[in-house]
Amino acid sequence: MHGQPSVFSPEVASLLDVEGSKSLLRFITCGSVDDGKSTLIGRLLFDGGLVLDDQVADLGRESERQGKGDHLDYSLLLDGLEAEREQGITIDVAYRYFSTARRKFVVADTPGHEEYTRNMVTGASTADLAIILVDSQHGMLPQTCRHTYLASLLGIRHVVVAVNKIDLVGYRSSIFEALQTHYRKFVLTLGFETVQAIPVSARYGDNVTSRSIHTPWYQGPSLLEYLETVDVGKEVTNTPFRFPIQWVNRPNASFRGYAGEVASGRIAVGDPVAVAKSGQKTAIKSIVTYDGEVASAEAGQAVTLVLKDEVDASRGNMLTSPTARPFVADQLQAHVIWFDANPLLPGRSYILRTETDSVNATVTKLKHRVNVNSFAREAAKSLTMNEIGVCNISTQAPIAFDAYKDNKTTGNFVIVDRLTNDTVGAGMIDFPLRRAANVHWHAMDVNKQARSAQKQQAPAVLWFTGLSGSGKSTIANALDRILNAHGRHTYLLDGDNVRHGLNRDLGFTDVDRVENIRRVAEVAKLMADAGLIVLVSFISPFRDERRMARELMAEGEFIEIFVDTPIEECARRDPKGLYEKARAGKIANFTGISSPYEEPEHPELHLSTIDSEPTDLALQIEDFLARRQSQ
Amino acid sequence: MALSHLARLEAEAIHTMREVAATSTNPVLLYSVGKDSSVLLHLAMKAFYPAKPPFPLLHVDTTWKFREMIAFRDQVARDNDLRLIVHINEDGVAQGINPFEHGSNVHTHLMKTVALRQALEKHRFDVAIAGARRDEEKSRAKERIFSLRTAGQAWDPKRQRPEMWKTFNTRLTPGETMRVFPLSNWTEMDVWQYVLQEGIPVVPLYFAEERPVVERDGMLIMVDDDRMPLQPDEVVRRQHVRFRTLGCYPLTGAILSSATTVPEIIEEMVFSRSSERRNRLVDRDEASGMERKKREGYF
Numbered sequence: 001m002h003g004q005p006s007v008f009s010p011e012v013a014s015l016l017d018v019e020g021s022k023s024l025l026r027f028i029t030c031g032s033v034d035d036g037k038s039t040l041i042g043r044l045l046f047d048g049g050l051v052l053d054d055q056v057a058d059l060g061r062e063s064e065r066q067g068k069g070d071h072l073d074y075s076l077l078l079d080g081l082e083a084e085r086e087q088g089i090t091i092d093v094a095y096r097y098f099s100t101a102r103r104k105f106v107v108a109d110t111p112g113h114e115e116y117t118r119n120m121v122t123g124a125s126t127a128d129l130a131i132i133l134v135d136s137q138h139g140m141l142p143q144t145c146r147h148t149y150l151a152s153l154l155g156i157r158h159v160v161v162a163v164n165k166i167d168l169v170g171y172r173s174s175i176f177e178a179l180q181t182h183y184r185k186f187v188l189t190l191g192f193e194t195v196q197a198i199p200v201s202a203r204y205g206d207n208v209t210s211r212s213i214h215t216p217w218y219q220g221p222s223l224l225e226y227l228e229t230v231d232v233g234k235e236v237t238n239t240p241f242r243f244p245i246q247w248v249n250r251p252n253a254s255f256r257g258y259a260g261e262v263a264s265g266r267i268a269v270g271d272p273v274a275v276a277k278s279g280q281k282t283a284i285k286s287i288v289t290y291d292g293e294v295a296s297a298e299a300g301q302a303v304t305l306v307l308k309d310e311v312d313a314s315r316g317n318m319l320t321s322p323t324a325r326p327f328v329a330d331q332l333q334a335h336v337i338w339f340d341a342n343p344l345l346p347g348r349s350y351i352l353r354t355e356t357d358s359v360n361a362t363v364t365k366l367k368h369r370v371n372v373n374s375f376a377r378e379a380a381k382s383l384t385m386n387e388i389g390v391c392n393i394s395t396q397a398p399i400a401f402d403a404y405k406d407n408k409t410t411g412n413f414v415i416v417d418r419l420t421n422d423t424v425g426a427g428m429i430d431f432p433l434r435r436a437a438n439v440h441w442h443a444m445d446v447n448k449q450a451r452s453a454q455k456q457q458a459p460a461v462l463w464f465t466g467l468s469g470s471g472k473s474t475i476a477n478a479l480d481r482i483l484n485a486h487g488r489h490t491y492l493l494d495g496d497n498v499r500h501g502l503n504r505d506l507g508f509t510d511v512d513r514v515e516n517i518r519r520v521a522e523v524a525k526l527m528a529d530a531g532l533i534v535l536v537s538f539i540s541p542f543r544d545e546r547r548m549a550r551e552l553m554a555e556g557e558f559i560e561i562f563v564d565t566p567i568e569e570c571a572r573r574d575p576k577g578l579y580e581k582a583r584a585g586k587i588a589n590f591t592g593i594s595s596p597y598e599e600p601e602h603p604e605l606h607l608s609t610i611d612s613e614p615t616d617l618a619l620q621i622e623d624f625l626a627r628r629q630s631q
Numbered sequence: 632m633a634l635s636h637l638a639r640l641e642a643e644a645i646h647t648m649r650e651v652a653a654t655s656t657n658p659v660l661l662y663s664v665g666k667d668s669s670v671l672l673h674l675a676m677k678a679f680y681p682a683k684p685p686f687p688l689l690h691v692d693t694t695w696k697f698r699e700m701i702a703f704r705d706q707v708a709r710d711n712d713l714r715l716i717v718h719i720n721e722d723g724v725a726q727g728i729n730p731f732e733h734g735s736n737v738h739t740h741l742m743k744t745v746a747l748r749q750a751l752e753k754h755r756f757d758v759a760i761a762g763a764r765r766d767e768e769k770s771r772a773k774e775r776i777f778s779l780r781t782a783g784q785a786w787d788p789k790r791q792r793p794e795m796w797k798t799f800n801t802r803l804t805p806g807e808t809m810r811v812f813p814l815s816n817w818t819e820m821d822v823w824q825y826v827l828q829e830g831i832p833v834v835p836l837y838f839a840e841e842r843p844v845v846e847r848d849g850m851l852i853m854v855d856d857d858r859m860p861l862q863p864d865e866v867v868r869r870q871h872v873r874f875r876t877l878g879c880y881p882l883t884g885a886i887l888s889s890a891t892t893v894p895e896i897i898e899e900m901v902f903s904r905s906s907e908r909r910n911r912l913v914d915r916d917e918a919s920g921m922e923r924k925k926r927e928g929y930f
Contacts, residue, residue: 012898016824020635052903078769083789092791094772095765097818104636106816118793122775125795246646247653251682259678261646261797290677300634302645302678315653339793355798356653412796421802423792 022099025227026106028123029162030151031133032143033112036164038090040133040202041109042074044224047209050098051077074202078109091116093123102228112143117150117386118339121426124151125412128232129158131223134179136169136199145186146372146386152190153335153388153428155408158232159187160196162223166215167201173217189375194230198223239299240324241265241273242402242410244356245317249304257288257304258319260356263409265321267305268296275311276318276326276400282309316357318400318410326410329432330398333367336383336391340417340424344383346391350424351416355409357399360418365392383425392433396551404428451531455489458629459528461553462621464537465546465600466563467592468578469570471609471617475563476537478618483533483625491527493520495538508589514545521549528557533625541597556628561621562603567592569610637825644671644813645678646797647776648760651811652678652685654801655758659751662688662715664700665877666833667762667814669707670822673831674813675760676711686760687714689750693742694719695730695879697855703834718750730881731860738879748784751808758809766818776815782806819875820900827893837896839873839888850884 008016029037045051051059055077063073078094090111098105108123124130130151134144151159161183169175180197187195198207199215200223206212209224221229242263249257267273272283287294288304297303305319313319320326338344344363352361367390369380383389404411415425452459462479464472473494480492499506503519506512517540527534540546550558570592571579582590589595600606605624607617634642651658660675662668675684690704708715720728723741730738751759765772774786775794781787792800803809814822826833844851845865852859854867859881861867872885873896890896 008894009898012894012901016897020637022636023633024636024639078772092773092788094769095816096772097766097816119791122793122795246649249679249682255681257681259649261642288681290680298634300639300642302642302649304680351802353798353800355796408796412798414793414795414798414800416800416802421800421804421807423794423800426793426795 022102022104024104024106025129025230025232026108026127027129027131027227028093028108028110028120028127028151028156029131029133030110030120030124030147031112031162032135032138032141035112035133035135035138035144036075036202037112037131037133038075038078038094038109039073040131040162040164040200040208040223041096041107042077043202043205043208045077045096045098046072046074047205048098048100048224091119093119095123100224100228105227114143114146114386117146117337118423120147121150121154121337121339124154124156125426127151127154127156129160129227129230130156131160131162132183133162133164134183136163136165136175136179139179140182140186142373148187148190149370149372149375149388150337152187152192153337155404155428157191157193158230159192159194160198160223160226162202163197163199164202166199166206167204171199171206171214173199173215176215176218196220196226196230198226239264239407241267241271241319241321242326242407243267243273243305243319244354244410245313245315245319246356248314255306256310257306258313259302259304260319261302262297262299263355264299264407266296266298269293272322273307273319274322274325275313276320277328277398278312278317279325280309280311280313281322282307282311284308316354316399320400326400326402327432328398328400330395331364331433332393332395332401333430333433334391334393334413334427335370335388335404335430336363336415336425336427337388338383338385338425340422341385342417342424343385344389344391344415344425346382349418351418352393352395352399352413352427353416354399354401354413359399360396361393361415363391364394367391390430391427393427401429401432403431448529448531451529455531457488457531457533459531459533460557460559460625460628461524461528461534461536461549462559462561462625463524463540463546463549464535464561464563465540465603466565467567467570467597468539468590469573469575470563470565471614472537472539472563474614475607475609475617475621476535478614479621480535482618482622486622488533489531490533490535492535492537493524493527495520498523508595510542510589510595513541517542517545517549521545521552524549525552528553539591539597541591541595543598543601546600559605559624559628560600560603561605561607562600563607563609564599565609637821637828640814640817640821641674641677641825643797643816644674647799647811647813648675648678648684650777650799650801651758651760655809657754657756658686658758658760659689659716659754659756660684660686661747661759661761662690662704663762663877664690664696664704664834665762666822666826666837667764669831669833670817670825671760671762671814672707672711673829684713687716689716689718689754689756689759691743691746691750692717692719693738693746693879694724695738695742695881697834697836697853697877697880697883699836700834700877703832707832716750716754718746718753720746720749729858730879735882739882742879751784756808757803758811760811760813762814763812764814764817764819764822774812774815776812777801778810778812779803780808780810784808786810820897823893823897823900827897834877836874836877838891839871840891841869842872842885843867844870844872844885851886852883853880853885855880 062076084091094109096107110120110123163176163179176199199218200207206214207222210222243260245258246260249259269284274281285308286306287297346363346366349360349362352359368377369387369389371378402410411429413427414423417424464476466472476492480490483490503516506516524534524536581587582593591597720742728741775791777799843854845867873888874885890899
């Protein structure tokens, strides 16, 4: 509908050619309040001839309105919010786009106030370089340190220290040199690849776009020259292939494609790939785009991959190199930056969101808080707003990830409050914990279905819960005999017996009881996976842990059986003489006496043992199982 | 081999739209017929290929759009076989709201901002994708790609969620909605270069030709139909003009130009010394005009 493309004039054609091949630098300005960040960027844009005529006119009017007389306030080019212009501060990050003859730039002008650290982190997460401003008169302030540390934590490897307001200290080189020395010493352990110090005056433009006559002692480049030439080369195509699945594309029965953006590495038609979470292997059949099929794709490209085999993969999973696979784990260590006014609490459940995955997660341990001025590790019970800490995190289901230092895209996450849905924290993964390291989930050829088919039974976990002496083990034993006689394949896990072996290291405190149940539930899960009908006879007094056990098993596989005997009756029976000891105070943490028992709310079976024989109750359970199997 | 600048921007926009498709329950694409909407729609076709975009298009019609825009809109929906929802604030029509008697502020508020809120509420859309760019205006430069709206569809600039990497928090509490801007990081120049590269159709009003205009408040206003009242001293003249942005015809200034093709538009921009929204009366009303409108629910 538009006119046919005509030929550009030679001048514009060459300009567009150059434009297309220019490299891109993404940078941020940061540092303390009033160090002149917005003014510096405004000045850079203005002196670089990048502010258009009507914007200059607006700037003049606005400067006058803010009481600056006929002096142009360059920060007003950036501070776009009403509250910002009124208060003369930057609240949120502003993005500006400009290009010079040599390079394209995206600059994020970030706020200096500690209160708005979250907005600084927003800008820093995608930047290649940080300009840290320091006021010549005040030197390094806590925010200078905080922003420097955050920049390093977020993986920025190049820093410019802009020693600003050099005019206000009489352009003295001694002040510049002292600040530079101090700063370089401060960042020694932060792993920056380049650190360049430049004396500037944002207000008067010294060393901003060209070298200043007021600082003859400074031999380095102006800020703009430096930004145009600094090499921030990052190679993401040499890293292993990672493809977080965003969306499964199924327009009709004959097409199934996985849509996403290549996070790192490259992929070609025919290449083998693995599904991160299951370990299933397949190969790339085709790479589909709107512009036709392509032979290969590399980091940064959004494509749709079609696989040779049908595999189980959906959003939240990853297609990866089969030889260099990501970690798949439900426990990990990460550096966390906290943004919310409500502190981070270990043990509380949050939503952990990676680029495409989302799981419930808790901080199991806050290892330490980082002091941003000294980098000292400090003990802490919680993280308050704008604090940074190192945490052990446990997720409800395994997630696929890399270490942030190896891969920023697959190594990051945000933390979301479950109630308000606010983004309350950001995380950079250090490594997986314990069992997860280097243990990949293997996809087995003989699976649960095959094993239970061979046994001609539906696997189940029959979870007997009730007070000590309620008759759990007696009923379970009777049931086990009946099932065995009917040719069923079973196993009985008994609380006392397991405590002689697997759980011999555990006592009866709440923490140990939770671990006791966790281990037994995991064992029961493995046995059910082997195709067995598992009978678990454990007091298991807490609802949370029984729920945890239930959530571990497949849908419908967990059968909770409440063996309901009043405590007076249990104490009367007292087959092991335990109630007598407990009443005498000889046993601590005895369920029903000195430790609580939380009755099941919705058990699959509720058995009252008063006036019933154990064998009758066992037959009642068998009946339930038979009906279930026939369904 | 490094990806070109446009290829990077394209991938980012596609990624953003797929996030919407994967996480929202009832998304919509706000189609305002301009060049940014043309690019946005093209990217949506790419993002979900071979499937169709999994959302309808919504056009908020103020009843004062250029006639060529409406024709173009209907043609595009037909050509791409997409569902197009057109919403008009019927209360505003009944009250006879128009930009001449009520001024641009009242007109825009009722026929655009309120109309948009009505449409989103009527269809219960939870996410609206739109083509706004950060380089258009200073308050837009501050907005997130996934931008939360409170239960009243308002933008609270002090309560923006942090937005790190490309890890978007797409979760909504009941009543909240999301505006999503896949073209956030594009500039006007990027848009035109992409239009050229991809051969994307745009409304002919972007190309210069002789059109009937009058000079009013320092702007060249096109007389698009006979609803426009003329002042005694105003003379309709035929001039060679085109538009850099498109909105309601009485509020959108034309520029004198001879650019009749996309490359000529790009050439003109290379030498231009003024910004794109300069010819929008809506933005000039006051310094924080755009921010105020956005807080009320305007795009």
